[in-house]
Amino acid sequence: MPCANRKIRFGFTMIEIMAALSLLVIFFAASGEIFKSTVLLGSASQNLCDRASQIDSALHPLRTDVWNCRSMRVVDPRFIKLSLADGGNISWKIDSQNCVVRTDAAGHAERWDAIGAGWSFSTDNVSLSLSDGTPIPMRMISQILLAQSEQP
Amino acid sequence: MKPAPRRRAGFAMITAIMLMSLAAMTMTLLGTTIINQARRTQILSEDAELRQLLIAGAAFAEIEAESNSAGRVSVPLPDPLERNSAGLTIEFHSNSPTEKIAEVEASLPHHRLSQQLTVSFENGLWQLTAANLNR
Numbered sequence: 001m002p003c004a005n006r007k008i009r010f011g012f013t014m015i016e017i018m019a020a021l022s023l024l025v026i027f028f029a030a031s032g033e034i035f036k037s038t039v040l041l042g043s044a045s046q047n048l049c050d051r052a053s054q055i056d057s058a059l060h061p062l063r064t065d066v067w068n069c070r071s072m073r074v075v076d077p078r079f080i081k082l083s084l085a086d087g088g089n090i091s092w093k094i095d096s097q098n099c100v101v102r103t104d105a106a107g108h109a110e111r112w113d114a115i116g117a118g119w120s121f122s123t124d125n126v127s128l129s130l131s132d133g134t135p136i137p138m139r140m141i142s143q144i145l146l147a148q149s150e151q152p
Numbered sequence: 153m154k155p156a157p158r159r160r161a162g163f164a165m166i167t168a169i170m171l172m173s174l175a176a177m178t179m180t181l182l183g184t185t186i187i188n189q190a191r192r193t194q195i196l197s198e199d200a201e202l203r204q205l206l207i208a209g210a211a212f213a214e215i216e217a218e219s220n221s222a223g224r225v226s227v228p229l230p231d232p233l234e235r236n237s238a239g240l241t242i243e244f245h246s247n248s249p250t251e252k253i254a255e256v257e258a259s260l261p262h263h264r265l266s267q268q269l270t271v272s273f274e275n276g277l278w279q280l281t282a283a284n285l286n287r
Contacts, residue, residue: 027167034174041178045185052192067267067285085270085282141203143210143267143283150211151279 051115058100058112059130059138065090065102066128066140077120080128085144094119125149195263202265205233205240205258210269210280213242213254217271217278222246237261249273 012020066072069082069090078094088105094116095101102110118133126145131137212227227240243255250273257266270282 027171031167031171031174034171034178038174038178038181041181041185045181048185049188052189064285068283141207143207143269143285144280146207147210147214147280151277 054112054115058102058115061102061110062092062128062130063140065092067143069142070144072123072125072128072142072145074121074123077122078116080121080123092121198260198263199265201238202258202260202263205229205238206256206265206267206285209240209242209256209258210267210283212240213244213256213269214271214278214280216242216244217252217254252278 065082065084068085070085071083073081075081080092082090082092084090090105091103093101093103098114098116098119100112100116100119104110118131120131122129122131122137126142126149128140128142129137130140209227212225216225222244224241224243227242229238229240237260239257239259241257243257245253245255247253252271254269254271255266256269257264259265266286268282268284268286269280271278272281273279274281
């Protein structure tokens with residue numbers, strides 16, 4: 001005869017507990033990875049935007065200087081001197097800390113920190129090529145030198 | 153009486169919502185980065201195209217300086233550029249008989265770039281002596 005006062009116990013079997021724990025471990029591992037990716041991606045995206053805007057802010061005056069220059073001389077691959085149409089001289093240098101430094105005729109220097117890693121200058125007497133180590137360098141034309149080269 | 157079965161879906165649901173939120177955040181960040189880079193690439197590409205137009209404008213300005221033009225001149229462009237609503241105009245101002253200032257403006261539907269050229273009469277011909285790029 002079955003025992004009348006047998007207790008009904010609510011609980012989990014060992015298999016249920018193990019399955020739940022395994023699922024928890026999988027969930028936590030997945031959420032940890034996604035969280036890590038989110039943080040890394042956010043940081044990388046911010047760095048990329050900052051670097052791109054820093055490079056753009058340095059390239060804009062460089063392009064403007066080259067556009068209006070009468071002559072350009074590459075002193076070494078990381079140092080160029082430009083003579084502008086108004087007679088002023090501008091130099092652009094990438095220093096040992098990879099800072100890009102523009103110095104105008106009055107000696108006023110403008111710096112862009114740590115963007116010039118691997119950068120080098122070269123010229124074909126009409127344009128300035130700026131290489132950052134990638135196969136295709138960035139070419140900046142001098143409008144005046146180009147016009148002179150096309151004259152008979 | 154048999155007790156009603158208890159639902160224990162709370163924890164799983166919170167975990168699922170958390171995972172989906174993180175995934176959504178990652179996707180949003182990735183999307184924003186891609187869109188920003190694509191926009192930057194498009195702006196740089198349009199900038200390069202406008203500079204090409206300015207170079208053409210400078211060559212045209214030198215020729216026009218010889219023919220003693222004054223006022224605003226619209227430079228005819230090839231059909232593919234016309235179809236893209238590109239424009240190139242040159243406005244001459246005469247400083248002296250031997251010097252002219254030409255304002256060259258290149259435009260695309262959402263972007264424009266201009267330069268100020270100084271064309272001087274030297275050694276028997278009109279030559280470009282200064283070119284200031286404006287934004």
